[in-house]
Amino acid sequence: MKRKLLTGNAxxxxxxxxxxxxxxxxxxxxxxxxxxxxxxxxxxxxxMDARMVTLDSEHSMITAAGAAATTGVRVFTATSSQxxxxxxxxxxxxxxxxxxxVLVNVSRGLATPITLEPDHNDILAARDSGFLxxxxxxxxxxxxxxxxxxxxxxxxxxxxxxxxxxxGFYLSFTREPVEIPDAEAAGRFVSSxxxxxxxxxxxxxxxxxxxxxxxxxxxxxxxxTHLAAQNALSVYEEVAGEFTxxxxxxxxxxxxxxxxxxxxxxxxxGSFATKAKEAxxxxxxxxxxxxxxxxRLLRPFPEEQIRRVLTGKKGIAVIDxxxxxxxxxxLYMELASALHGQxxxxxxxxxxxxxxxxxxxPEEFYEMASVTRTAAETEEIPPPRLLYTKxxxxxxxxxxxxxxxxRLELEPEK
Amino acid sequence: MNETKTAFKRMxxxxxxxxxxxxxxxxxxxxxxxxxxxxxxxxxxxxxFVNAAGCMTLLSVYPFTPxxxxxxxxxxxxxxxGAQGVRDALDILIQKKRIDSRENLNVVVLTGDGAxxxxxxxxxxxxxxxxxxxxxxxxDNEGYGNTGQQYSSATPHAARTATSKGPRGFPGYKKxxxxxxxxxxxxxxxxxxxxxxVDLARKVEKSKKMKGPRMLIALSPCPTGWDFNPMExxxxxxxxxxxxVWPLKEYADGKVVHTKIPGRxxxxxxxxxxxxxxxxLFRPDRNETLLREIQARVDAYWDGVE
Ligand SMILES: Cc1ncc(C[n+]2csc(CCOP(=O)(O)OP(=O)(O)O)c2C)c(N)n1
Ligand code: SF4
Ligand SMILES: [Mg+2]
Numbered sequence: 159m160k161r162k163l164l165t166g167n168a169x170x171x172x173x174x175x176x177x178x179x180x181x182x183x184x185x186x187x188x189x190x191x192x193x194x195x196x197x198x199x200x201x202x203x204x205x206m207d208a209r210m211v212t213l214d215s216e217h218s219m220i221t222a223a224g225a226a227a228t229t230g231v232r233v234f235t236a237t238s239s240q241x242x243x244x245x246x247x248x249x250x251x252x253x254x255x256x257x258x259x260v261l262v263n264v265s266r267g268l269a270t271p272i273t274l275e276p277d278h279n280d281i282l283a284a285r286d287s288g289f290l291x292x293x294x295x296x297x298x299x300x301x302x303x304x305x306x307x308x309x310x311x312x313x314x315x316x317x318x319x320x321x322x323x324x325x326g327f328y329l330s331f332t333r334e335p336v337e338i339p340d341a342e343a344a345g346r347f348v349s350s351x352x353x354x355x356x357x358x359x360x361x362x363x364x365x366x367x368x369x370x371x372x373x374x375x376x377x378x379x380x381x382x383t384h385l386a387a388q389n390a391l392s393v394y395e396e397v398a399g400e401f402t403x404x405x406x407x408x409x410x411x412x413x414x415x416x417x418x419x420x421x422x423x424x425x426x427x428g429s430f431a432t433k434a435k436e437a438x439x440x441x442x443x444x445x446x447x448x449x450x451x452x453x454r455l456l457r458p459f460p461e462e463q464i465r466r467v468l469t470g471k472k473g474i475a476v477i478d479x480x481x482x483x484x485x486x487x488x489l490y491m492e493l494a495s496a497l498h499g500q501x502x503x504x505x506x507x508x509x510x511x512x513x514x515x516x517x518x519x520p521e522e523f524y525e526m527a528s529v530t531r532t533a534a535e536t537e538e539i540p541p542p543r544l545l546y547t548k549x550x551x552x553x554x555x556x557x558x559x560x561x562x563x564x565r566l567e568l569e570p571e572k
Numbered sequence: 573m574n575e576t577k578t579a580f581k582r583m584x585x586x587x588x589x590x591x592x593x594x595x596x597x598x599x600x601x602x603x604x605x606x607x608x609x610x611x612x613x614x615x616x617x618x619x620x621f622v623n624a625a626g627c628m629t630l631l632s633v634y635p636f637t638p639x640x641x642x643x644x645x646x647x648x649x650x651x652x653x654g655a656q657g658v659r660d661a662l663d664i665l666i667q668k669k670r671i672d673s674r675e676n677l678n679v680v681v682l683t684g685d686g687a688x689x690x691x692x693x694x695x696x697x698x699x700x701x702x703x704x705x706x707x708x709x710x711x712d713n714e715g716y717g718n719t720g721q722q723y724s725s726a727t728p729h730a731a732r733t734a735t736s737k738g739p740r741g742f743p744g745y746k747k748x749x750x751x752x753x754x755x756x757x758x759x760x761x762x763x764x765x766x767x768x769x770v771d772l773a774r775k776v777e778k779s780k781k782m783k784g785p786r787m788l789i790a791l792s793p794c795p796t797g798w799d800f801n802p803m804e805x806x807x808x809x810x811x812x813x814x815x816x817v818w819p820l821k822e823y824a825d826g827k828v829v830h831t832k833i834p835g836r837x838x839x840x841x842x843x844x845x846x847x848x849x850x851x852x853l854f855r856p857d858r859n860e861t862l863l864r865e866i867q868a869r870v871d872a873y874w875d876g877v878e
Contacts, residue, residue, distance in 0.1 A: 180664050183657065209664055211656065214698030218653030221646050221695075225622070225657025228644065230671070231664050247647055358642045358658055359675040360618045365643040368632040375634050 275515020601802025799848025
């Protein structure tokens with residue numbers, strides 16, 4: 159075990175290396191590229207015994223990843239935003255192959271407009287694909303989650319690919335101290351890859367991913383995949399528990415921070431939860447009874463844990479770094495459906511913010527806390543709030559004015 | 573082609589038993605299925621077919637398959653990438669001594685012309701550029717057959733399809749997939765047709781012994797999409813070759829060789845008039861302009877060869 163300053167991307171590469179990955183199909187995209195560059199260097203230097211292939215696209219990359227995992231090798235791959243969506247057809251497809259591998263997604267806002275900084279619309283577009291999803295808030299978590307993800311996905315009760323998600327820039331390019339497990343210990347934890355009962359071998363022909371015409375056979379396979387994803391809830395507990403015993407670090411499916419006795423709770427996923435923790439500390443100093451709940455596992459959705467930690471609270475502020483156009487925040491909908499019909503369900507107040515890497519300031523956290531308290535006290539739940547300041551509107555208006563003035567200048571005199 | 577090296581000199585040398593099972597849902601007289609039958613007999617069962625969406629996807633419908641070997645359906649656009657994953661994984665497993673090399677398989681991509689010429693082109697080009705060790709079989713029925721024969725970029729000029737029903741048929745020209753492949757300098761490219769089984773067998777035999785990217789483009793007379801009597805599928809395949817519409821050729825070592833140069837070529841009309849997709853060229857009036865254009869293009873091609 160050694161301690162090093164690593165970016166989230168480097169931590170992801172270490173995860174792949176320690177998991178003894180055999181095969182890395184790749185395609186570059188900011189802010190993920192450092193992961194595949196790091197792995198490429200290790201492979202070239204003989205530090206990692208893997209084969210890396212750059213495909214022509216993420217669609218091909220995910221196809222190759224699934225095909226190789228089906229054939230019987232351990233596969234790691236990584237992408238981001240546009241790349242994840244470019245490969246979307248294959249995300250759904252390979253999940254149905256029940257071929258486990260790990261894909262790191264470095265979250266980045268989606269076009270249009272095209273941008274580089276993070277939010278969660280990319281990863282949430284993959285929500286229903288059959289991939290399991292683990293969301294990280296620290297660089298350490300990135301490395302640890304990849305090891306856990308291999309074990310989870312490869313478990314015979316699960317057999318599904320897993321996405322480990324980290325936020326672009328805030329984690330991908332941020333250096334944090336990371337404990338790198340000993341290679342032997344990590345190798346023992348992940349153990350060797352088992353292709354299961356569907357590898358391609360000359361002596362044992364198999365047909366994989368054949369058509370299933372008619373709703374009966376089709377539904378059977380779809381339900382099987384769903385049930386396998388649900389099995390991953392208890393398997394996750396086991397695997398994360400074993401990880402804690404071996405490496406001393408705990409990564410619960412749902413992280414709670416000062417929320418046990420709290421009256422009010424922020425709920426969010428990803429690295430911005432670190433900002434929420436700061437806000438919780440400041441608010442606590444100011445006399446608030448408040449905490450944070452951060453689901454790490456989003457698929458399968460840890461409904462029981464969510465219910466346990468949220469029912470009985472006075473109010474919940476759900477902060478979504480994504481926007482389902484014409485509806486609102488996706489995490490909010492997930493929570494609402496998980497809590498619906500339960501006893502002592504607190505009011506859920508929905509906030510949208512942090513799109514395209516926009517900061518969420520401490521003041522905004524304080525404001526969200528008090529809007530939530532007012533909602534609880536008045537029993538009137540406000541509509542979803544889009545976090546945006548007057549200053550920001552002024553800034554955009556100014557840019558528009560500049561663009562307008564430039565155009566007038568360029569236009570010939572009439 | 574060097575005749576001395578081949579096991580297939582005449583019809584009676586062809587395999588008499590067939591590997592591919594019967595009872596598939598393909599249409600009667602399907603020229604694509606005929607070609608696949610003939611190719612599979614020579615490739616043998618140590619193959620894994622990596623398939624893209626198209627008519628042949630319905631060969632393997634749960635829980636049945638006509639294949640003795642393995643099968644992986646991918647998507648319409650990414651079969652060559654699936655082949656990459658399978659090939660790489662087998663290589664890794666053999667190299668790391670996790671499986672015996674006797675477990676190795678020939679990785680064979682199987683797609684239609686729509687996938688090969690269009691949506692799968694990027695994945696294909698990438699696979700050739702990476703020198704992937706695989707065989708690509710494209711059964712070319714000159715349209716998006718599975719979805720009801722809309723025109724694809726392999727549809728020939730003037731053909732009527734579900735999306736070119738006007739009086740002049742398809743306004744575009746068939747893409748030259750053979751040359752697109754050859755320009756990548758792969759190991760091998762050949763055109764074949766099920767109706768010329770000896771020529772086909774020799775090419776499969778030859779390509780099977782090679783390594784690297786290899787392509788077999790099989791013209792696939794399609795009774796359903798081309799609108800002809802299934803009984804005439806073989807005749808139409810033969811006519812495609814005799815009239816010069818479908819040149820039988822191969823590319824290897826940087827050179828293109830025609831494997832069967834038709835002597836006296838009958839007019840292309842002989843081929844066209846058997847197919848409903850060209851009926852508008854003959855009825856109610858003969859469209860001399862289009863018929864002449866089609867003939868002229870075929871003549872120009874062979875002028876460049878002969
Ligand atoms: C991404 C995607 N787009 C469209 C389709 C619908 N589709 C299925 S088969 C097919 C036609 C394929 O044409 P071709 O490759 O020539 O094969 P054929 O059907 O003629 O056998 C199409 C368009 C699909 N399955 N996937
Ligand atoms: S539509 Fe054509 S290619 Fe498809 S199965 Fe029928 S005959 Fe064969
Ligand atoms: Mg076709």
